[in-house]
Amino acid sequence: MSQPKIDVYSKFACPFCVRAKRLLKAKGVDFNEYDITLGGPKREEMMQRAPNAMTVPQIFIGDMHVGGSDDLAALEREGKLDALLAG
Numbered sequence: 001m002s003q004p005k006i007d008v009y010s011k012f013a014c015p016f017c018v019r020a021k022r023l024l025k026a027k028g029v030d031f032n033e034y035d036i037t038l039g040g041p042k043r044e045e046m047m048q049r050a051p052n053a054m055t056v057p058q059i060f061i062g063d064m065h066v067g068g069s070d071d072l073a074a075l076e077r078e079g080k081l082d083a084l085l086a087g
Contacts, residue, residue, distance in 0.1 A: 004062035004087045006031035009046040016069040017057040023072060029085050061085065 006024065008031050010017035024031050036043040036056065050058050050065050059066040061084045066072055075081040 002087060003029055003085060005060075006062075006085075007060040008033045009036050009042065009056055009058040011035065011056045012037040014056055016055075020057045020059060020069040020072050023076060027081070027085055062087070 006029060008017070008021060008024070010021070010033055012035065021031075021033065034042040034046070036046060046053060046058050049060060055068055057068055059068065059072055064084065066075065066084075072081070075084065
């Protein structure tokens with residue numbers, strides 16, 4: 001089974017984004033990062049995928065909207081992140 005697609009929408013100098021990306025890198029997974037600091041089409045895409053999202057990062061694993069950095073860390077603490085990352 002292959003790793004699901006992971007998308008991270010982030011902004012420049014965002015400490016929560018740094019923390020989330022650090023965790024994903026520690027897990028050894030590849031992810032797509034979209035910098036939405038200046039808005040643009042990727043910000044619009046993020047808003048379509050997560051209409052109520054007002055902060056970054058916004059993280060998607062496969063078709064699942066994980067949420068932000070705290071949500072990703074909670075999955076790790078609960079022992080659920082590895083299963084999601086494995087697909």
